[in-house]
Amino acid sequence: MLAQQRQSAILDLIRQHGGVRVSHLVSRFGVSDMTIRRDLEVLAERGLVDKVHGGATLAGPGSAEEPGFAAKSIRQQAEKRAIARRAASLVEPGMAVALSAGTTTAALARLLSEVRGLTVVTNSIPVADALYQDPRADQTVVLTGGIRTPSDALTGPVAESAIGSLNVDLLFLGVHGMSQRTGFTTPNLLEAGVNRCLVGSARRLVVLADHTKWETIGIATIAPLESADILITDAGLPSEGRTLIGEQVGELILVEPT
Structure with missing residues (x-):
């Protein structure tokens, strides 16, 4: 899987669940911890996700947007x-x-x-x-x-x-x-x-x-x-x-x- 394809799949997972852990992504995509962290960095630079300790969540919630329990x-x-x-x-x-x-x-x-x-x-x-x-x-x-x-x-x-x-x-x-x-x-x-x-x-x-x-x-x-x-x-x-x-x-x- 190309990096761009993997990043798109990661973003889909974050949108679906509100947030993901690095360890889960490493297991799911069969790549290294550093590779996943670089993917999350790319998504964060595009303003699509917020990096948090151990994972990432959707970026920039508005006043009526509510992250799920797992994301928080x-x-x-x-x-x-x-x-x-x-x-x-x-x-x-x-x-x-x-x-x-x-x-x-x-x-x-x-x-x-x-x-x-x-x-x-x-x-x-x-x-x-x-x-x-x-x-x-x-x-x-x-x-x-x-x-x-x-x-x-x-x-x-x-x-x-x-x-x-x-x-x-x-x-x-x-x-x-x-x-x-x-x-x-x-x-x-x-x-x-x-x-x-x-x-x-x-x-x-x-x-x-x-x-x-x-x-x-x-x-x-x-x-x-x-x-x-x-x-x-x-x-x-x-x-x-x-x-x-x-x-x-x-x-x-x-x-x-x-």
């Missing part, structure tokens, strides 16, 4: 793990917590299996799956019904009705973007409605957002910055963002990826 899961992996670890330290035995959809909240879910007497409310299929993989008799997982989105969130009136009748101690909210002007945002209108219900159900709001979410804007606002009691992000957040967010949220926590 290969972005900022170290940052998300560090954010999830810090978030897990806020959870105490016997709490009722809610986790919104998102790759960072899914990473958090994998750390909660050892917390005793925990009740978890979520509209995220991956979050529920992570908790079901290591079930505990003293743990309760409430998965809402609803319409499934590209980020594997359950949305719509069924999900909103289920969440509206509940009260939780903490909400861990994953977001698509955040800015001083628009607050916390999502590219999915249905998901925005469910997330607002989650915010309304929680005594305290903890937002989980890596540094790339700063000045990224989705079509729908979930909540203003000042609604967050705690925002956990990574040290890659620029100084301007640190200042502006620090002035708005209750507590800004910066973590170092490892």
